[in-house]
Amino acid sequence: MNVIELSGVSKHFGKIKALDKVSLTIKEGEILGLLGPNGAGKTTLISIMMGLLSRNDGKMTILGKNADTSWKDIKKNMNIVSGFSGVHPSMRVDEFLRYYALLYDIPKREQRMKEVMALTNISDKKTQQVRDLSAGYTQRVLFAKALLNKPKLLFLDEPTVGLDVEIGLKIKALVKRLGQEGTTIIFTSHNLHEVEEICTAITLIMNGRIKKSGTVAEFKKRSHKFMTLEITCLDVQKAAQKVKKYAKDVRIDGGTMYVDTDEKNQQAILDAVIKSGSKLHSFAIVEPTLEEAFLELVRKR
Amino acid sequence: MKRVKAEIYRNLVLMFRNKWRLFDITIWPLILFFSLTLFIQFVNPDPNIFAVVIVGIIGWRAVYHMQIEANTTFMDHYWDKTLPHSMASPLTLFEMTASAVIMGFVKLVLVVCMILGLSVILYHFQIANVAAFLIGILVLCLAGIILGMITFGIVLLYNEHAIAFSWAIPDLVVLLSGAYYPIAIFPMWVQHISALLPPFWGFELLKSMYGYGQVNFPLLILSLAVWFIIAGIFLRWCYRKAKKDGRIGKFM
Known part of the structure; x- marks a missing residue:
């Protein structure tokens, strides 16, 4: 009802x-x-x-x-x-x-x-x-x-x-x-x-x-134009070099790398990390918060 | 009826919790009573004029109490920022006004008893005609309700900005209605206005008990009926306008 x-x-x-x-x-x-x-x-x-x-x-x-x-x-x-x-x-x-x-x-x-x-x-x-x-x-x-x-x-x-x-x-x-x-x-x-x-x-x-x-x-x-990937691997610096060409932005925080990218490049980035030989530990999509989604929509007006 | 009871309950709690509000039915009527009766006693007039002043005081309070309650009932919600709660509840404008009328009447009865008691004890005052007295007070109560509906409408539209105005209006109307004197003392154009005001006939009826007023009952009834219709339409219009302008839901 x-x-x-x-x-x-x-x-x-x-x-x-x-x-x-x-x-x-x-x-x-x-x-x-x-x-x-x-x-x-x-x-x-x-x-x-x-x-x-x-x-x-x-x-x-x-x-x-x-x-x-x-x-x-x-x-x-x-x-x-x-x-x-x-x-x-x-x-x-x-x-x-x-x-x-x-x-x-x-x-x-x-x-x-x-x-x-x-x-x-x-x-x-x-x-x-x-x-x-x-x-x-x-x-x-x-x-x-x-x-x-x-x-x-x-x-x-x-x-x-x-x-x-x-x-x-x-x-x-x-x-x-x-x-x-x-x-x-x-x-x-x-x-x-x-x-x-x-x-x-x-x-x-x-x-x-x-x-x-x-x-x-x-x-x-x-509302999310780009996704953010959270990647942990043995050598994040080396992996970062390989994924750069597919990413809008790459940030490194300790042993974790955050990659802002388009949805279609997700597979290419995973492949690039594996090919870099940096020994991948985890690969996850970071969900945007509602606040980020809200701000994105409001700023678009 | 439950919602009218609710509003009366709220009014009573607020009145007894805030003792200063009791001044309205104790100190202020007493000040009005003594300031006028002591002066009249000093002037030492015809005893009938003394009696006219006493019924005039009672009549004035009748208009005042019946008028002011509707405004304070609403303004209590406004001042305490509870308007969204009460106006989003099933409480209707009619029920709010009805509760105010009952509260005003209860206060008035207390004030009338006090003034009559003092008048009898201190000045040996006598009501010349009980029926005329009761009808006169009833007419003034109805006139107070009419004024209350009009000023409530203005308060709905202008909220706190209209308070001083809404407090002053009944006093002005009562003054023009010849509470203690014949309206013949006014210029002719003012007399015409006075004769159109709702309390005028009530005061005439009270004064007539002591030989100082003349009552025309058909005109009295017609005047009250016309003013009731005008006040009802005006209040409804104000409510709709206030709802349209967003004044009902303030503090959301």
């Missing part, structure tokens, strides 16, 4: 085109990383999908319902954590959660509050005012709030911004777990390692248009 279907969605603010005929399909259980440089249109797109911003054109179906007529039903089944949003600081954690439990009309409210506090490890902070909590705990309170209604669709907008490594890891583990349990998640972050680690699919948006969509593996492969 498709949880989100956008077709030709456009949005402009005066003369500025923030989104230009965006079409996007997100499947149930997918953790979609929405990437793009600043000002690309990510927040605009998310805001439209959450019903916080109206669109100028296009069709939108969310959770199988027409977004023009069924917002109230849609909103009951979605939730949000945003790294830039806040909490009511003078409310206690349990009061904050009770307020949202009432808003979402959660059955067995107190029980569910206990469950989400346990899930996010904030049970011991239950009676503390939110203003007395650290940024990490505050973010966990927001996660607890977002889990109250067992959302089918969860928007995570920079949820780990400003958090220390340990809390960030806990939150990432929680997001992965939610994805495994079938929650569809739309995740935005400027931390591409995080996106690579968590997301099952990626959509790159630039200048208000979808530039690329696919799985993380497809995304990295398609």
